[in-house]
Amino acid sequence: MTHSLRLGVAGLGTVGAAVIRMIARRADALTAATGREIRVTAVAARDRNRDRGLDLAGVRWFDDAAEMARSGEVDCVVELIGGAEGKAKETVEAALAAGKQVVTANKALLAHHGAALARAAEGAGVALAFEASVAGGIPVVKALREGLPGNAVARVYGILNGTCNYILSRMEREGLTFEACLKDAQALGYAEADPTFDVEGFDTAHKLAILTSLAFGTTVDAEGVSVEGISRVQPLDLRMADELGYRIKLLGVAQATEAGIEQRVHPTMVPKSSAIAQVMGVTNAVTIDADAVGELTLIGPGAGGEATASAVVADIADVASGLVRPAFGRPSATLRPSSRVEMQRHEGGYYIRLTVHDRPGVAAGVATRMAERAISLESILQRRDESAAVDDPRGRSGRPVPLVLITYAATEGAIRAALDAIAADGLLAESPQLIRIERE
Amino acid sequence: MTHSLRLGVAGLGTVGAAVIRMIARRADALTAATGREIRVTAVAARDRNRDRGLDLAGVRWFDDAAEMARSGEVDCVVELIGGAEGKAKETVEAALAAGKQVVTANKALLAHHGAALARAAEGAGVALAFEASVAGGIPVVKALREGLPGNAVARVYGILNGTCNYILSRMEREGLTFEACLKDAQALGYAEADPTFDVEGFDTAHKLAILTSLAFGTTVDAEGVSVEGISRVQPLDLRMADELGYRIKLLGVAQATEAGIEQRVHPTMVPKSSAIAQVMGVTNAVTIDADAVGELTLIGPGAGGEATASAVVADIADVASGLVRPAFGRPSATLRPSSRVEMQRHEGGYYIRLTVHDRPGVAAGVATRMAERAISLESILQRRDESAAVDDPRGRSGRPVPLVLITYAATEGAIRAALDAIAADGLLAESPQLIRIERE
Numbered sequence: 094m095t096h097s098l099r100l101g102v103a104g105l106g107t108v109g110a111a112v113i114r115m116i117a118r119r120a121d122a123l124t125a126a127t128g129r130e131i132r133v134t135a136v137a138a139r140d141r142n143r144d145r146g147l148d149l150a151g152v153r154w155f156d157d158a159a160e161m162a163r164s165g166e167v168d169c170v171v172e173l174i175g176g177a178e179g180k181a182k183e184t185v186e187a188a189l190a191a192g193k194q195v196v197t198a199n200k201a202l203l204a205h206h207g208a209a210l211a212r213a214a215e216g217a218g219v220a221l222a223f224e225a226s227v228a229g230g231i232p233v234v235k236a237l238r239e240g241l242p243g244n245a246v247a248r249v250y251g252i253l254n255g256t257c258n259y260i261l262s263r264m265e266r267e268g269l270t271f272e273a274c275l276k277d278a279q280a281l282g283y284a285e286a287d288p289t290f291d292v293e294g295f296d297t298a299h300k301l302a303i304l305t306s307l308a309f310g311t312t313v314d315a316e317g318v319s320v321e322g323i324s325r326v327q328p329l330d331l332r333m334a335d336e337l338g339y340r341i342k343l344l345g346v347a348q349a350t351e352a353g354i355e356q357r358v359h360p361t362m363v364p365k366s367s368a369i370a371q372v373m374g375v376t377n378a379v380t381i382d383a384d385a386v387g388e389l390t391l392i393g394p395g396a397g398g399e400a401t402a403s404a405v406v407a408d409i410a411d412v413a414s415g416l417v418r419p420a421f422g423r424p425s426a427t428l429r430p431s432s433r434v435e436m437q438r439h440e441g442g443y444y445i446r447l448t449v450h451d452r453p454g455v456a457a458g459v460a461t462r463m464a465e466r467a468i469s470l471e472s473i474l475q476r477r478d479e480s481a482a483v484d485d486p487r488g489r490s491g492r493p494v495p496l497v498l499i500t501y502a503a504t505e506g507a508i509r510a511a512l513d514a515i516a517a518d519g520l521l522a523e524s525p526q527l528i529r530i531e532r533e
Numbered sequence: 534m535t536h537s538l539r540l541g542v543a544g545l546g547t548v549g550a551a552v553i554r555m556i557a558r559r560a561d562a563l564t565a566a567t568g569r570e571i572r573v574t575a576v577a578a579r580d581r582n583r584d585r586g587l588d589l590a591g592v593r594w595f596d597d598a599a600e601m602a603r604s605g606e607v608d609c610v611v612e613l614i615g616g617a618e619g620k621a622k623e624t625v626e627a628a629l630a631a632g633k634q635v636v637t638a639n640k641a642l643l644a645h646h647g648a649a650l651a652r653a654a655e656g657a658g659v660a661l662a663f664e665a666s667v668a669g670g671i672p673v674v675k676a677l678r679e680g681l682p683g684n685a686v687a688r689v690y691g692i693l694n695g696t697c698n699y700i701l702s703r704m705e706r707e708g709l710t711f712e713a714c715l716k717d718a719q720a721l722g723y724a725e726a727d728p729t730f731d732v733e734g735f736d737t738a739h740k741l742a743i744l745t746s747l748a749f750g751t752t753v754d755a756e757g758v759s760v761e762g763i764s765r766v767q768p769l770d771l772r773m774a775d776e777l778g779y780r781i782k783l784l785g786v787a788q789a790t791e792a793g794i795e796q797r798v799h800p801t802m803v804p805k806s807s808a809i810a811q812v813m814g815v816t817n818a819v820t821i822d823a824d825a826v827g828e829l830t831l832i833g834p835g836a837g838g839e840a841t842a843s844a845v846v847a848d849i850a851d852v853a854s855g856l857v858r859p860a861f862g863r864p865s866a867t868l869r870p871s872s873r874v875e876m877q878r879h880e881g882g883y884y885i886r887l888t889v890h891d892r893p894g895v896a897a898g899v900a901t902r903m904a905e906r907a908i909s910l911e912s913i914l915q916r917r918d919e920s921a922a923v924d925d926p927r928g929r930s931g932r933p934v935p936l937v938l939i940t941y942a943a944t945e946g947a948i949r950a951a952l953d954a955i956a957a958d959g960l961l962a963e964s965p966q967l968i969r970i971e972r973e
Contacts, residue, residue, distance in 0.1 A: 115825065116683075119683050119684075122682065123682055123683075125864060125867045126682050126858075126863050127682075128864075230825065231826075231829060232675075232679075232681070232829075235675060235680055236672050236675070236676070239672075239675065239847065239850070239851065240664075240672030240847050241843060242559065242562065242563055242566050242567075242846060242850040243555045243559050243563075243842060243847065243850075244559075245562075310562070310565070366811075368808070368811055368812075371806075371811050372808075383843075385555065385670065385842060385843040386670035386671075386833055386834055386839070386840045386843045387670070387839075387840060388833065388834075389670065389671060389831070390832040390833065391829070391830070391832075392808050392829070392830040392831075392832070393826055393828065393830065394826055394827050394828075394829075397827075399825040399826070399827075400825060400826045402683060403681060403683045403684055403823075403825040405683075406682060406683030407679065407680050407682055407683065410679070410682040414856075416854075416856055418854060419566075422566055423562070423565035423566050424565060424568075427565045
């Protein structure tokens, strides 16, 4: 048997503790699978006195993770500190510079510095593995990097943030507002005290940027992702979606278009019958559209200490097996630069909810402005609230009422121009709601 | 760059031709991903004159695949002949004996001789890769073998045969009989002229045996699978399932129990809300229940030349990357012997459709026999057809009518004993229908 693989674990939060317990619990199976003993020989964390319920006898403690990464006592650094900059980055860079293998769960680091780190890993001839950085326990990095080399990917999209999916699921099921569901999510520990990073889509954007690079062979480019969160989604939108045969999910979507690879995160209408529409609560899912396999969907836990540790340990086992593949599936030098495609050029179906003054001719005025920009309407739904009908025997209250349009494929530029014209006509009582439709 | 990987493709049917085209189409991407050129240098098939639309200039033709496997001109043999015995087995054995890497899509070969072939591959220090043997284009072998080493698997189950799922989907949607849907499936090329292998569950059993070995670290044991097909499922069962909140799918299920690993293939009631219930038509799906990740579901195409070739080419890329892991995820010597668990010991919920004589006291008689064996009933549905009510003002026609029971968890032995007693009481007009329920 080859000599054992000595791990240095940087960061002893929920995931770090779960990784250490899992390595111990699965020691025999891991050795059988990889042909090597895997041992945690060092850990690094700030608070040495906190009780984490871990047996760290014989394990060397470092106060400084970067120092651990440089030490001669570890072969593989497991970075679980988190964050795009600071100690996490310093630790991974130090490990690669010292020729150590690196396993990380750090999506922000990969999304912002993935290209440079991948080059460094290649230069050192070591692995930079990051299965846990996207979609928690779902082995989607492996599927994209190793499972589909015969395929050209056309599109990859997914529910990549459990907090948002939990909130949208509850809003849909219980007719609650975003604010009420967010509060519950915070009470349950599904959302942070400052939820911006999750609910405004930035977490999803980081994960999407990593998937895009793997799927399309482009340089990871988090800044190139167009991002819109779920805080503007209203219970009314979920009810309308339901009536129209859709559900609303926060998706990250990367898609090959003639102009380049679109990367976008936004609330999305998906057909109720699609696999991704069934995914409720904190569960994640990723669908890959590729030329040979067609459609492949992976569903599983997107977060949680054990599920994330499962992905980290899979990477560690690959390292122990001697698997060193380029981080993003092909050598950095062959990754194409990311081409940024403006959302104005996005083409797709749209759900548009206007709040119009309930007056004669409003629907006709709206439809005309759409037609002028060659936007075809699949359906128009006008819904007066019942109190309005009582006020006015002709059924027109003059009050604001919703008018919902579903369009066939149109460019976002054309849609925005039509909405500007409708606003300029004075037909709108509120700014419009616009939700993109993703068809299978 | 390392020297090129020379492939010998044995079998030039739909999948073989798709593999050869894919290797050519994705040449640059495959080289970038693996660091090596991948070339088809030899092929073996019986009919040299058939036009397959392939450019085989410069490729050596062998009439005998085993001879090709022994030749010095290939590094890796891609076996696409099929069948558990005969030329396929001879070719793979010859390749391993000659120290060649082997990639195969042959589920029957793996299910029946996987253990011996894995030993031979280990002895030779080469790969025996078989992603395409289970669930076509879904990378489930990779997920189980490499994606979950930190997990103890509790259960793996899936829709592994597209023909059966197509037939059941159409029976459900259109209320048609098994026979009518089978005929359509044959006309569309989804079912063979002799459909026994698919519809009686043997194909699913082969695939399940392979998944079981990967998931539980046991020796592959196709003979240990309890098998029941879909030919006895009636439109009435699908209607009752719908009313009760279930769909019927042919599942392969491998489950850890106190008595050992159950391996069973049978029509199964799954909750309509489950991910696997959404899978319609020829699509396949596999769900893995494991201690760390919880539930992981993979959905995708289970057959077709391109999808299967996608899996074959993924294995070829792994071989080109120098990845040699034990075939079933751990060395053969450490695989535990398969423990066969009799279906009598299976414990779960049951759907039981009795055809009873419509007489007073029948439901009471049935319920009593169940209670005697401590079987708890979740629901009883008695449905008289409308003509019967007209015949007899008291609502009892004496004619055969369906009586449907849903049980809580019970052993199959207890259920069978209760049904024998009910039959002995003379209450049954036909032999009972029994469908197992698989809960999430």
